[in-house]
C-alpha cells in the first residue's frame with residue numbers, strides 16, 4: 001500500500017501549529033501547494049506573532065482548540081489527509097507543570113491519533129525528540145535509532161519528557177497496527193531559527209549567550225566547554241516534516257538532526273563572532289538551579305536513517321542558521337512567552 005501523501009492539493013492540520021516548528025512547516029506546506037493548512041492551537045505557549053507572517057495566506061486557517069478536548073480535534077481534522085502532531089510541553093514546562101505536561105504529551109497525542117482514525121486521515125507525523133535517548137553520563141558517541149533510553153543522573157523533568165515521547169511513539173505504532181493509520185515519527189534534536197522561543201533548554205542557551213554578548217557581558221560556558229550539543233535548523237525540520245508526509249515510509253521512527261554537533265565552547269565563540277565580537281567567555285561549574293541537560297561528553301545524533309526512509313538530509317549548518325536567527329531577532333524585541 002502506498003503511504004505517500006502528496007502535498008499539492010491536500011489538506012493538512014498542524015496540531016500545536018502556532019509554534020516554532022508549526023509556523024515554519026505551515027509555510028513549507030503552503031509553498032508546496034497544499035490546498036489548506038489548518039493551525040490548531042490553544043495558545044498555551046504559541047502566539048499570534050509566530051504565525052503573523054502567514055495570516056494573509058487564503059489557504060491558511062487558524063482553529064482555536066485544545067488537544068484535551070476530543071470533539072475539538074474531531075471537528076478540526078474533518079477532511080484532512082495529513083496531521084502533524086506538535087502540541088507538547090518540553091522539559092522546562094514539564095518541570096513547572098508535570099500534570100499539564102503528562103496530559104498534553106500523552107492523552108493529547110492519543111486524542112489526536114483517535115481523531116485521525118475517526119476522520120480517516122491518511123498519515124500522521126509525530127514530533128518526537130532526541131530526549132528518547134535520555135541524557136546523563138551514559139550518553140556519548142553515536143546516537144542511532146536503536147540507542148536505549150538513559151535515565152541515570154538525569155533531572156526528573158527530562159526523564160518525564162523523554163518518557164512521554166516514547167509513549168507517543170508507541171501510540172503511533174499502536175494506531176498503525178490496529179487501525180492502519182500511516183505514521184512517521186521524527187525525533188527532532190534541539191530546534192533553532194527564525195521565531196525562536198524561550199522554551200527549550202539548549203536553544204535558550206543560544207539566546208542567553210547572544211543577549212549577554214550584546215550587553216557587553218562575558219558569555220557563560222558551563223563546565224569546560226567540551227560537551228557537545230546537537231541542533232537542527234527549523235527550516236530543515238519543516239522540510240523533514242513535508243518529506244515525511246510525501247514519502248512512502250510508514251511505521252518508522254527516525255532522527256532529524258543538523259549536519260553536525262557542536263561543543264559548548266565552539267557555540268559560544270560562534271555566537272559571539274556572529275554578534276560582532278565580545279569578551280572572552282566565563283567558565284562556571286554549575287547553573288543556578290535551572291534544569292540542565294548534560295551528556296557523558298561528545299555525542300552525535302545520526303541522521304542517516306532519515307535519508308534512507310524519507311530522503312531527508314539537513315542542509316543548513318550552524319553558522320548559516322545562527323546568522324538567520326540573529327538577523328530575525330534583530331527585528332524582533334525579546335519577549336519571553338507565557339508558560
Ligand SMILES: NC(=O)c1ccc[n+]([C@@H]2O[C@H](COP(=O)([O-])OP(=O)(O)OC[C@H]3O[C@@H](n4cnc5c(N)ncnc54)[C@H](O)[C@@H]3O)[C@@H](O)[C@H]2O)c1
Nearest residue numbers: 016018019020021042044045046066067086087088190191
Ligand atoms: N523545540 C525543540 O527544541 C524541540 C526539540 C525536540 C522535539 N521537539 C518537539 O517538537 C514539537 C514542536 O516544538 P516547538 O518548539 O515548535 O514547540 P512550541 O512550544 O513552539 O509549540 C507547541 C505548541 O503546542 C501548543 N499547545 C500546547 N498545549 C496545547 C493543547 N492542550 N492544545 C492545543 N495546543 C497546545 C502550544 O500553544 C504551542 O503553540 C513539540 O512536540 C516538541 O516536544 C521540540
